Amino acid sequence: MDRSSQIIRTSVIGIVANVLLAAFKAAVGLIASSVAIVMDAVNNLSDALSSVITIIGTKLSQRPADRAHPFGFGRVEYFSAIIIAVIVLSAGVTSLIESVKKIIEPTAPSYTTATLIVIVVAIAVKLVLGWYVRKKGRQLRSDALVASGSDALFDAVITTATLVSAGVMLLWGFSLDGILGALISALIIKAGIEMLASPVNELLGARVSPELVKAIRQDVMSCEGVRGVYDIILHNYGPDVMIGSLHVSVPDTMSAREIHGLSRRIAGLMLANHGIIVTVGIYAVATGEDRHAELQAKVMQALGAHKEIVQVHGFYYAEKERLLTVDVVPDVASDRDATLCGRLTEEIQALVPDLQVSIVIDHNYSE
Secondary structure, three states: OOHHHHHHHHHHHHHHHHHHHHHHHHHHHHHOOOHHHHHHHHHHHHHOHHHHHHHHHHHHHOOOOOOOOOOOOOOHHHHHHHHHHHHHHHHHHHHHHHHHHHHHOOOOOOOOHHHHHHHHHHHHHHHHHHHHHHHHHHHOOOHHHHHHHHHHHHHHHHHHHHHHHHHHHHHHOOOOHHHHHHHHHHHHHHHHHHHHHHHHHHHHOOOOOHHHHHHHHHHHHOOOOOOEEEEEEEEEOOOOOEEEEEEEEEEOOOOHHHHHHHHHHHHHHHHHHHOEEEEEEEEEEOOOOOHHHHHHHHHHHHHHOOOOEEEEEEEEEEOOOOEEEEEEEEOHHHOOOOOHHHHHHHHHHHHOOOOEEEEEEOOOOOO
16 A cells, blocks of 8 residues: 555544544433533544545645646645644644633533543543554654644543543642643644644755665765765655755766766666655766876865865866866855855965866755
8 A cells, every 4th residue: 555545544544533433422412411512522523624634635745747736746745734733733722722711710620420431432532543643644754644643642631631630629629620721732832833843844945864865875875986975955845756966976087978877877776765856967086197186186185174164076177268166065154154165265276376266165955
């Protein structure tokens, strides 16, 4: 079963569980002639909304790419996760308001046998459902499922807190309802903000995981002829679609045909191992004993001696144009230093006064 089918199946389980719980509450409410329990059953039907949103988002994200959307619709999943996170956040704010009201004007809770049965069953169902859905969400890298599962768990926690506060009130005459509700509401609001941050960061272009970058670098370095891997840039178009580019350095003795074959092998490897559509750029490394190799060694050594420079690559010497260019990647602290390029250019220019020097400041997009 593919990822989308698993997400939909998990969401259907969530819907079925909420519908069955609603039916149970409605039956108990009708038998006990309790309007409150019947209304709570109706509320449970609305709890299935997050699962419905997840299914709709997953279905829409599977639409094939078209001329207007050449990268597909995978990011729709992030929007569905945002909607569910907003629902959780709204529930937390509403709960906080109600809890503050109870702190200001505490009321004595009253529970019947039927009510207690409904509460205990609801807690058990929501705990199991929330744990299962959130676990599947993490396995399938689905923010929407994680948010949906968390929503169910929060329902269980709130209901448990209400039950505990009722017991304290009956035993010692002290109401904890408002205080516990406020504390739990604050946690829900915090969790809702965190749920919202994950899909929003993906839409904004979050940095890919270090583990993925390491795996990409290892795979590319395993290709014969590759001397180094640089400038890994990846764009996320949904959990199943990633597009990007990278540069590799190769000996300057390789022919165009050999480089063509190497770039195709790397592209195929990235698609097979990581599902990434990648464009491969080439840097030539001087391997002889001519002026090119001499300049390369001198410049790379001088730039590499700077502690604020974490990577030097892309050295290029154009003999006819008397031009020398090289790319440097500064550390985080120096990345926005406006004077860095000028200082480095002056230093290298002093080493090669007969050439025009161009230092390119690269940013670290993946590590």
